[in-house]
Every structure is written in C-alpha cells, then in structure tokens.
Amino acid sequence: MTKKRYTVTSALPYANGPLHIGHIAGAYLPADIYVRYRKSKQDDVLFVCGSDEHGAAITLRAKKEGLSPQEIVDTYHQLNKQSFADFGINFDIYYRTSDPLHHQTAKEFFEVLHEKGVFTETVSQQFFDEEHKQFLADRYIVGTCPKCGNDNAYGDQCEKCGSALSPNELINPKSTLSGNEPVMKETKHWYLPMQEHEDWLRDWIENGVFNGKQRHNPKHWRSQVIGQCKSWIDGGLRERAMTRDLDWGVKVPIEGADGKVLYVWLDAPIGYISATKQWALDNNKNWQDYWQNDAELIHFIGKDNIVFHAIIFPIILKAHGDFVLPTNVPANEFLNLEGQKLSTSRNWAIWLHDYLKDFEGQQDVLRYALCSTAPESKDTDFAWADFQTRNNSELVGIFGNFINRVVVLTNKYWDGHIPAKGNLTSYDEEVLAELSNCADKVGQLIENYKLREALSGVINLARLGNKYLADTEPWKLKKTDEKRTQTILNIALQIAAHLSVFSEPFLPFTAHKLSDMLNIEQGRWDKVKELQSGHKINGANLLFTKIEDEVIDQQLSKLKA
RNA sequence: GGCGAGGUAGCUCAGUUGGUUAGAGCGUCGGAUUCAUAACCCGGAGGCCGAGAGUUCAAAUCUCUCCCUCGCUACCA
Known part of the structure; x- marks a missing residue:
C-alpha cells in the first residue's frame, strides 16, 4: 500500500x-x-x-x-x-x-x-483607455455614483453607499490610468x-x-x-x-x-x-x-x-x-490591528519584514501571538499589549520558566545528568498518562484545523509541568528523600522532552533550542523518545525574554506615524 | 440592496444532535511558596450569551423581526 x-x-x-x-x-x-x-x-x-x-x-x-x-x-x-x-x-x-x-x-x-x-467564446463591448491602449477592468473606472452622487465611485461598486454598479451606470466615467473618458470597444x-x-x-x-x-x-x-x-x-x-x-x-x-x-x-x-x-x-x-x-x-x-x-x-x-x-x-477570517481593519494604503499594518528587523530572533513570539488569536471562526484582533502579555506571561512565565526550572535543578543537583525514575505515585502515573495522551489530543486538533486550541494544549503541558513541580516540591525533598527527588525530576524532564516535540510546529525556533538544551535530536510527534537516565543535558539557556513597555510603546507610536 | 459569517466575563476568545450552578487565558482581589526570568501554584469576585418576540417541561443553542461588525456581490487580486 x-x-x-x-x-x-x-x-x-x-x-x-x-x-x-x-x-x-x-x-x-x-x-x-x-x-x-x-x-x-x-x-x-x-x-x-x-x-x-x-x-x-x-x-x-x-x-x-x-x-x-x-x-x-x-x-x-x-x-x-x-x-x-x-x-x-x-x-x-x-x-x-x-x-x-x-x-x-x-x-x-x-x-x-x-x-x-x-x-464559450463571447464578443462584448468593454471600456478602453485609448491613451494607455488598454481595456479597463471595472475597478479601474471611476465616476459619479448614480445612486448617491459620490464622485469617486468605482466601476464595480460605490464605496460610499455600498451599491454594486456596472461601469456604464457611472456618470462621467473616467479611466483611473489616464483620467480620460474611456471609449467602448469590442473584444x-x-x-x-x-x-x-x-x-x-x-x-x-x-x-x-x-x-x-x-x-x-x-x-x-x-x-x-x-x-x-x-x-x-x-x-x-x-x-x-x-x-x-x-x-x-x-x-x-x-x-x-x-x-x-x-x-x-x-x-x-x-x-x-x-x-x-x-x-x-x-x-x-x-x-x-x-x-x-x-x-x-x-x-x-x-x-x-x-x-x-x-x-x-x-x-x-x-x-x-x-x-x-x-x-x-x-x-x-480577517485579523484586525488594534481594533481597526488592516489597510495597506493607510499603512495600518505590521509588516513582516519590519517585525523581523525590530524583533530579531523573536519569530516565535509573533508566531505564538498570531496563532493564539488566529481568526479561525470570526475576525479577531491583534493588539501590541496582547502580544506583550502573551510573551511575558505565557512564553516567559509558563513555558520558558518551566524549562528553566527543570534544567537548572538537574544541573544543580546532578551536574546535568538525568536521574533515574523509581517507584511511581498515582500522581506520577496521571502526569505520564497525560503526556502520552497529548500527541493524539493535540494532533487531532491540528488535523481539524483548530490550531488555537491545539496550541493551548501545548502550553497547558507546560502549565502541568509547573503545577507538578509546585505540588511535589523537589527542592524540599532533596534534603530528605533523594530517590523521590530523582523520580520527580525525571518525570519533569520527560515533560520537557515532549514539549520540544509538540511545540515544534508552532514554535520551531524554540523547539530546536530546547532540543539542544536537552542534548537530544528533534523528536517525532508520534514516537517521543523517553530520556534515559544518565544522559547529560546542557546548561540552562533562556528560551524567551521579557518584552518591556518601551518596546511596545515604540511599536504603537510607529503605527500612528 | 441581496447573500454569507459573526455579536458570549473588564479585555482577547471557546462553547449548537436544546438539558445540572455558561467556559479558558489575561486583568483584578486574596492566599501559598522560594527550584525558577518578582516567574510559578491555589482560591474568590466578575456574564439579562446584541435587542425583542415565539416554539418547548427546558433556549447562548431552534424560528421570526430588528440593530451592529466583517466578507462576497461575479472584470481588484
């Protein structure tokens, strides 16, 4: 087959x-x-x-x-x-x-x-600009709207009163190319x-x-x-x-x-x-x-x-x-910007090449912000304040912070060597089950084009990681129960490894940074490899950095300019 | 004008084979914690689900009318 x-x-x-x-x-x-x-x-x-x-x-x-x-x-x-x-x-x-x-x-x-x-072949009469020797699409003819009197109505539509027009209805039709009155010609x-x-x-x-x-x-x-x-x-x-x-x-x-x-x-x-x-x-x-x-x-x-x-x-x-x-x-559907429609002519837009220049190395932040508010079922809004919050509280606070916690602890306690997993509690089992479900759950969402929900499934995995650490408190146990501490960090590291795979479609730059930090190959979606005890990971390296108010203010004033 | 898609918490958005107290994140208020980028974790408050009428034991969900936003309306791409 x-x-x-x-x-x-x-x-x-x-x-x-x-x-x-x-x-x-x-x-x-x-x-x-x-x-x-x-x-x-x-x-x-x-x-x-x-x-x-x-x-x-x-x-x-x-x-x-x-x-x-x-x-x-x-x-x-x-x-x-x-x-x-x-x-x-x-x-x-x-x-x-x-x-x-x-x-x-x-x-x-x-x-x-x-x-x-x-x-079928059809001969028809169409408006022609004699100076430019070109037939004119309806859009390229302007004139006075017969319904509302607007002088700048297009040949296909008057934007003032919204009525659909055909170019021969226009009063005083003019070619937008030459400004001359177009003539009818056969074609x-x-x-x-x-x-x-x-x-x-x-x-x-x-x-x-x-x-x-x-x-x-x-x-x-x-x-x-x-x-x-x-x-x-x-x-x-x-x-x-x-x-x-x-x-x-x-x-x-x-x-x-x-x-x-x-x-x-x-x-x-x-x-x-x-x-x-x-x-x-x-x-x-x-x-x-x-x-x-x-x-x-x-x-x-x-x-x-x-x-x-x-x-x-x-x-x-x-x-x-x-x-x-x-x-x-x-x-x-369409994405609005700060509550208003994007407009090329009014320069109400964030241009990709500008972003790439202003936010070097931060492609994933925009990818994250845009996917989080993707207009999948209705028009949505992109606001710089929202972009900042998404970065600072979700990417830095949830995702980056979880990874940093795990990597720092592993380096601090065992010099970067992944500890062995011992006996599992029912909580451990639950977390591991959640991990193995994630591939299917998020995958199904992606296959049904529900990318926003899929992305939130990924970030929720990082939330789960943070909660797992907060609940089990390995930094306290380290002094009293070395074995248990090892199991907890092993599981937390497995979460990190899964994140490096599941985040890749959304945040490819970050995912590769994370794989490097864990010193592993970029994994496969449906076959995430378990990190083996004894494997040496690299030192902590922040995945995301905070975006300060000044940066956002700068972008906002750039928009208004 | 006609047709299509939307209108849900302060903000950004989920939620229809009709069915317990309508959800998430952010924000806000309070608590806990110190491994971590003052990050993380727990809890509370907060909604006449655009307006009105109807069907039903029961409506965010179905029907009708109206209001608002966006798109398409056939030669813009």
Missing part, C-alpha cells in the same frame, strides 16, 4: 507589495503549522507556495513607478521569499508564476480545456460557464461526494466556507471570463488571441501545480502523485479567496480531469 500524500498550498501572495501580519495569520502560519505537524509524523506532505506575478494591478503599479512589471515582481518576490524563510515558514518550494515552466503548464491546461470544449473572451457545474458542485460541497465517492466530511469544513459556496450556488452560477486583454501574463495559446492573457485567477491556482512540477524536477519525484488518486489537497487561504478555491478552481480541475479536488479549504 502506498503512503497517503498531502499537498498543502498557501495562497500565492500578489507580488506588488510586502507581507503583513494579516496575510501571515490567515494563510501562511496555519499552513506551516499543519505541515510541520505532518512532517513530524513523517507523513508524505508537500507544501507549495510562490509569488502571483501577473495581472493588471502589477502593470499599473509598474507604470506609476516608471519601472517594468518584471522589476516590480522581482523586488517583491525576493523580499517576500526572504521574509517567509526568516520567519520559519517552511515551504518545500517558493515558486513564481513568471517562471517559464508555469507559463507552459498554464498554457497546456488552457489548451486541454479549450479542446474539451469547456469554454472577444473565453468564458467558463459555471452554471453547467452546479449539480455536482452542490453534492460535493454539501455532502463531500465527488464522482460517486465520499471524498471528505463536510462537517470538517468551516461554516463560512460552506455558507459562501452555497450562497453562490443557490443564487445560480454564471459564466465568467477566463481571459483578459493585457500584455503581462500567460499568453492565451490559441490563434486569434493576440494581446490576451489568462485571467490571473485561472493562472494563479495552476501555479500550485507548476510549483509541484518544479519541486518534483528538483527532487526526483513524480508530481502527479501529489495531485491524483488519494492525495489530499488542502488550500489555506483568507476568507476573500473562498469562491476561487472552493468553486472556480475545482470546476477547472474537474473539467480538465485527472486531478483531485481539495479535501478542505480551511479559510480564515
């Missing part, structure tokens, strides 16, 4: 800007935790991501800055790739959609769909008639059944994901253009399609596949193993991406054939 394979993806970051904590909390950290857990169990898991480098937004940004689109994406691809690596997000490959292999893959994909007659595009896929989609979303087979349990999908998909399907799916008039992207590989590229939302998810191909080439693997048969495909995304990953991409995969559909799409 072949081993089950897992393909985990995180949404491809759009390469026109840096990453902030909202991105991290939504799509990257949860995926990384999940993948590290699977790897710790020695599951066959592949974690892919990369830069999404096409689309009109990048060409516009390039124009505005007087650079080429390639220069823009090169800059942010490098920056983001480096930030992820420094933060410990351990992709097996961080790819980019400008890569030739991706262009080839995406073109082939489109060709197959085209040959199968999946698309042909290839559309995906999604309405033809409603029946099987509904069965798949509601029941987890695909091609007559039970593929997943819909109870394990988040309510916001199922809710939004059903809302779309119940409202009736429509056709959606899969091509765009643009010169930056994957060229449409059909005659008569000059000047047209694939819609980025067709292009980008295919990037997951291209990335897998590249990784397979680099590592002498077979990419199909991760996309066919019983492979489990899991997409980590933010809530704004649900429809693309749970409706459009699955339609495309099925229409193409020979692909699995996602087993789950654990979309997160």
